Amino acid sequence: MSTNAPAPLHERNLLIEASAGSGKTHHLVGRFLRLLLAFRKPDQIIALTFTRKAAGEFFDRILGALADAAASDNGAVKAARDFQVAGLDRQTARELLRLATDSLHRLSLGTLDSFYSRVLRSFPAEFGISGDFEILDEAAEAAARQSVLDTILADVGDADAFLAAFRQATFGAEEKQLLPNLEKFVSSYHRLLIACPDRDRWTKAGAIWPKPPWWLVEKFNVDAIAKALDDATASIASQHKSAANGFAKLAEELPGFSGGATGRNIGGVLEKALDQFEGFHDGSVTELQYYKLLQLD
Secondary structure (H helix, E strand, O other), X not given: OOOOOOOOOOOOOOOOOOOOOOXXXXXXXXXXXXXXXXXXXXXXXXXXXXXXXXXXXXXXXXXXXXXXXXXXXXXXXXXHHHOOOOOOOHHXXXXXXXXXXXXXXXXXXXXXXXXXXXXXXXXXXXXOOOOOOOOOOHHHHHXXXXXXXXXXXXXXXXXXXXXXXXXXXXXXXXXXXXXXXXXXHHHHHHHHHHHOOOHHHOOOHHHHOOOOOHHHHOOOOHHHHHHHHHHHHHXXXXXXXXXXXXXXXXXXXXXXXXXXXXXXXXXXXXXXXXXXXXXXXXXXXXXEEEOEEEEOO
């Protein structure tokens, strides 16, 4: 992030991305003060950050900068220089401080989730939700998630069916650490569930592809494909050793992709091969970029 020059005031929206301790808050304070001086409408300025601590610090530093500038001429000069607020003098700082304090109840200086909560509470019907909801903090969220898992796993019959489905979806990842892998899996697919809440569309190929593609209809001999990949590692090794290891790993893992299992992140050789999937099908692919350009037999 560069803070050498302030963003022009005609740029209505400003997003700051930077690591901790790089001066985001300082930059935001200067931006807020310049907008406040130019337009004198603090209730129309929205400044949001991720945490309550950062939002509180942001608010304190705005009032602190204005109070210091209002206290003395030297303070005004220093604030104008430090925050790059041209035209800020002691009298103007007093006026802006009074304006900001009089508008405290209308200021939008806070966290992203608190702002979104205000929007949702203002238009609950438009979003299809009840206006009676609360934002969970991390501890409450973890407790709610644990309560749901306890409910699911409390019934032996339901637990067995659930764990069997989870084992298929994660290729047995729960054998080592059930709860961490389960929480990771749920978090990964939560957004997808929100985007597509209709259960009839899940695991239903016809809902995704009304006209089935060839690779969905065609029967594959996965074991034969895996053996072909394994046989090809010697040829690949002569071109690149690490690439050969990637082919060997894919040959080992490929049988686990059959049977409609989901939840596996696609990477390595398979990710590169999928980019040329049709070419592999019709036999037109003769090379693959993986670590280097590999020649394929």
